[in-house]
Amino acid sequence: MVKYRSPAGMIVRGWTVALDPAPEQAAVFRRDCGARRFAYNWAVAQIKRSFEAGRETGDYDRDVWSGWALRKRWNQVKGDVAPWWAECSKEAYAGGIAGAVTALKNWHGSRTGKRPGPTVQFPRFKKKAKDRLRCTYTTGALRVAGSRAVVLPGAGTVRTAENIRALWRHTRRGTGRVLSATVREKAGRWVVSLRLEITARRRPPPRASTVGVDVGIGNHLLIVMHPDGSVTEKVPNPKALRACLVELRRANRALARKKEGSPRWHEAKRKLGRVHARVAAVRSDTIHKATTRLTKTHGAVVIEDLAVAPLTRGLRRHRKAWADAAAGELRRQLTYKAAWHGCDLWLADRFYPSSKTCSACGQVNTSLTLADRTWSCGCGAVHDRDENAGTNLARLPASQAEAPSDDKTAPVRHVAVKRVNHPGKVAA
Ligand SMILES: [Zn+2]
Structure with missing residues (x-):
């Protein structure tokens, strides 16, 4: 798939907004998501048949590697396999077919060692109960229609559960246009992820300061340090987050006590899903405020690259797992915001x-x-673990500049750090 590239001076930004659809609109979403799953399963069936035929007769069907070729085939057979096809958005089918081809390519990449990360399985059929409902629209009636409304193909004008005046402002001024919208069911609610192409703002002047950011697992979520060892900022763990964690543990225990697959088990699982969603939302919100401030104030931010989850047990594992989740969110946000605000991001x-x-x-x-x-x-030095870590991170870019790697006489210091954003680059 060719990635969309914005023209100069434009950047692509994503927003995820909770929706408040009328029952008949939710029915449209559900129907399109079902159609997407149907097309996905149809494409998986084509893929499986191709591999089976290939094993038996050596005659592979190459079309299954191409979303375009499979879509062409779908259009030829849809009247027979899905006589109801005209009732749903054509993008639902395109999305399902593209998803199956991507799953096949991910599996192939994983098998041949070209794809990093955990092993990816061969594409499997999606069961109705297990499928995560979602569907992407890229054409048709698709726009922001007010500070509390979006227009989506099929469903029409849908109320949003939150205020989206920032998006509405772009639409009104003509500085932003919707590229795509993905509706998705998330912990019992419908949300839409909108991708907008917007006019890039003027870049702020360069700033000289460098800071190191460590993700804490104690009272502080983030610890921001200056290279001289002083604390620049500490972002406390919000109270709402701690309350959510207590609730999370309770919901986990409740689920463990139910019989798997029973109605009560499903109920407990839904409840756990809702708590997880809230934890993620509160954490993400706190980190959003911090990352905006960091990338606007400092010239360079240094963080640790994502660590492999260590094998620890009990409460500590719990806390570690969620410090890792915070670290992942921190990195994700810094990666694009650093580019927006002309800040360098360094990964140790x-x-x-x-x-x-x-x-x-x-x-x-x-x-x-x-x-x-x-x-x-x-x-003789006494260190706070997190502050010490942040200070070391803050010093990495400078230490790399002064100690070339081929100089054997220089003190041995592990300075493997890389810069991921360069000044002058606008889009992430
Ligand atoms: Zn020492």
């Missing part, structure tokens, strides 16, 4: 021992465990 190698390295003398304390919140170094 995930094996760089940011917590274990003494920021005063450079010694690495190999005996430091996750439970140690403070530690003292042989040189």
Whole structure:
């Protein structure tokens, strides 16, 4: 698939908005999402048949690697396999077929080692109960129609559950246009993810400051440090988040007590899904405010690259898992906001021992465990774990500049850090 590229001076931004559809509009969404699943399963059947025929007769059907070829075939047979096809959006079928081809390519990439990350399975049929309802529209009646309304193909004008005046302003001024809309059911609610192409704002003047950001698992969600070891900012874990965590543990326990597959189990699972969604929303909101501030104020931000989840148990694993989720969200937001605001984002190698390295003398304390919140170094320095990590991160870009990697006489320092955004680049 060819990725859409914006013309100069334009950037693509995404917004996810909760919807408040009328029952008949929700029915349209559900019908299109069902049609998408039907087309996905039809395409998976073509793929399976091609592989089976290939194994038996050596005659592979190459068309299954092309979304375009499969769509052509779908249009020839849809009258027979889906006589009701005209009732749903044609984009539902296109989306389902594209999804199946992507699943096939992901599986192939994973098998041949070209795709990083966890192993991807061969495309399978989606069962109705397990499919996550979603459908993407890219053409037809598709626009923001007010500070609380969007127009979507099929459903017409749908009320939004939140105010979208920022999007409405772009529409009114002619500085933004909707490229696509994906409706999705999320924890019992309908949401729409809108992609808009908007006019890029003027770039802010360059800033010299560099900060290192560590994700905490204690009272603070983010710890922002200056290279000189002083605290620039600490973002506390919001109270709402801690309350959600208690509720999350309760919902998890309730689910574990129910018989799997029973009506009560399904009810408990839905409830857990809602709590998860709220936790993610509160965390994301807190991080959004911080990342906007960070990328607008500083010239460079250094964070750790995503770490592989360690094998820890019990409460600590719980806390670690969700510090990892926060780290993932932090990185995601910084990646695009750094580009918007002309800030450099640096990623430290995930094996760089940011917590274990003494920021005063450079010694690495190999005996430091996750439970140690403070530690003292042989040189006499006493460190707060998170502050020390942030300080080390903040110093990485400068230390890399002064110590070329081929200079064997330089002190051995792990400075594997890479810059992901360059000044002058507008879009993420
Ligand atoms: Zn030391």
